[in-house]
Amino acid sequence: MSDFLELRHMKANIEQYHILHDITFRVPKGEVTVLLGRNGAGKTTTLRSIMGLNPVVGGSLTFKGESIRNLKPHQIANKGIGYVPEDQGIFYDLTVGENMRVAMKKENGETKARMEWILDLFPDLKKFWNKPGGQLSGGQKQMLAISRAYVNDNELLLIDEPSKGLAPIVVEKVMESIHQMKEQTTIVLVEQNFMMASGIGDRFYIIDDGQTVQSGQMNELKQDGVLLQKYLGIS
Amino acid sequence: MNLRTIEKSTWVYLAIAFLLFVVPFLVTGRSIQFLIIQIFVFGIFAMSYDLLLGYTGIISFGHVMFFGVGAYSTAVLFDRFEPTIFTFGLAILVSAIIAGVVSFIVGILTLRLKSHFYAMLTLALAGLFLVGAEKWRKVTGGSDGFTFGLPDMLRDSFTLYMLSALSLVLLFFGLRRMTKSPFGKVLVAIRENESRTESLGYQVLHYKVIVSVVSGVVASYSGVLYILSLRFVDTSVFATDLTIDVLLMTIIGGVGTLIGPIIGASLIEFAHHWLSDLSDVHWLFERWIILYGTIFILIVVFFPKGIVGTLADRYIRWRARRTE
């Protein structure tokens, strides 16, 4: 069986600079795969390249056995991939409700059920339903961004640093929600906060200087002090 | 003053300024001198617009009202009082006060809001000034306009040339100083990211209103000079066409550069002058405006930041590559 999402020797540029040299990883269905690495190693660019927001100049990119390398971002999204960018990408002038409505591809019973589920998970969103997205707190923005990606029946979620800039207690809440979504969908998570990542990740890849350099099971990594020290600066 | 602290570009500008004062000794034709005076006048007008659009990011669709205020104040005062140098000074003062008050009120009312509102309110007010000038026949002579006398000194095309050139040079260096000062840096910060500037503790509204007032006063002065060179005033000094012209001059030259608008003013004035003459050459040129419009489109395609802005960008990139 071919893997769910598979990147082989992917290369990508930002303008004329080579940012990604050789990204290779496989994401099995139903698991949480965590991309680790230092700042500027190329984790965000990897996610953007999967979404088609950044031109891929070499290697292959397949989703469910089908190449998505030359597709446009909206086509990739419509294959069933949801994306939560690093800056959350909230539409500031639209209300929380409008942000959700823009994201919902269909308004049928199934989406409504998912919406109910989300609002139970994040009661804040219900509370501030008519408030412009720009006025939400950082944590609320993150919850809204994740909900927007989850409300459609996406088979894969790409989530970029959900803990960034949030208070520890909010981080816990966000991670808890991702943990719950894990039952329904496959997730690729970029995360600097190793404690959080190790809590929900099944498998990890370490990216360094635009290359995937290490991979394995998350619980092995927790034991491997040398690796942690070398690439993540954790001792 | 330590001469070494003066930037290299300042020397270049000073040299160009010097040349401007030499020109009238070489070029003595009245019509060409008149054309150059128009360029100076519109150069000042366009610089005032650049303060708004280029440095602070405020769009105005009624900038012509300040120009018209300057023009009418001068004309009416010369018409009512003895044409002396004193009246001239009074005209500058009166137009500055009216322009200052109007721009202050408009600024206070709309600069808090999104940019469209300043644009639209100025458009509305400029329209009202135009109608006012048409209807207040006793003073303005309505759409027929009126001619008026000037003090002997200002009648001479050479003096007028020198006066306009001096005004342009002084205002250019003055405004350049302002935009390079800490005050100017805040303006650029507002243009780049208004809410961030606000959150850094700057009273964004104050800065915007001040710029609006300075810009209005400078524009009114260009109106004063304009009407001196014409010695005749009518409602065309409030026409929307002039706002469009000044907008084009600023954008074509390059917003946020001050020198760009002056270059833009030269190009547009020359274009008006030469392109409209072409219709005598061939019937096709009767539709010269098509050419004119096409040039705007091409400028956006090839000089997206205006002529000066785009060339400056290229120069910086070229230097960066050389030093690599």
Add this chain to the structure above:
Amino acid sequence: MDVLVSLAVNGLATGMLIFLLAAGLTLIFGLMDVLNFAHGGLFIWGAYTGVWAYHMTDSFLLGIGTAIVIGLALGLVTERLIVRPVYGSHVQQILITLGFMLVLQECIKVVFGPDQKVVSPPSYLEGSFVVGDIVFINYRLFIIVIGLVIFFAFYYLFKKTRVGLIVRAGVMNKEMIQSLGINIKLVFMLVFMVGAALAALSGMLHAAYSGVIYAEMGLEFSILAFIVVVIGGMGNFKGSLFAALLVGLTQAFMAYYVPALSLATNMLLMAIVLVFRPQGLFALR
């Protein structure tokens, strides 16, 4: 009494014509945030080509159809060649659309000649009828009906679908809206084309209303449309409709009762609205 009613009908008809032009700009300027000065150019091209087809075939409906088709086609060209490279930059939009406006306006003179053209409504819309002491002019009523139909069609479309939200979201963050699975380029293009078609349609309807068309009328009317979009509250059809009717009615009444001020009406109205209700009559929020 009869004066009041006929002034009101006049005002409503003028207002509806302004609304039709402003409706296109509500999409292009209000929602997509493009300062499109070429809107008036689309208006005159609608008027001239529509009238040409009407005079050639003697069918008013074919004239309207031609205007709409030309509007869609010119909208496509304008969006792809002129507007697409400058989304997000007002400064560049002003310059390039003004340039294109001049080209459109002068090309009218090249193709159709520089003189004014005389137009009259088709026989079945000409004439008038009398109720009591009041004279109703058929063509004006026709315009009012068309205006209402267009209004309700778009109002419903935007209320019931996500189109309006998608366009606004796309203006705010193009990458994100794509990541949500929306082909925003296509959406922008289609919305622009519809806006252009509305401008062309209003040009054609206006031609038969005023009885005469000339190339310069585009810029005059597009300024009115900008005013209406702003005082209506940017990007909502209800606001644009009310603002347009307000402008039309005020014009009609001022012209009758205070002719001295009629020239200043629009500007005065806009100044008053902006000072007292700067967010527009019907702000989106």
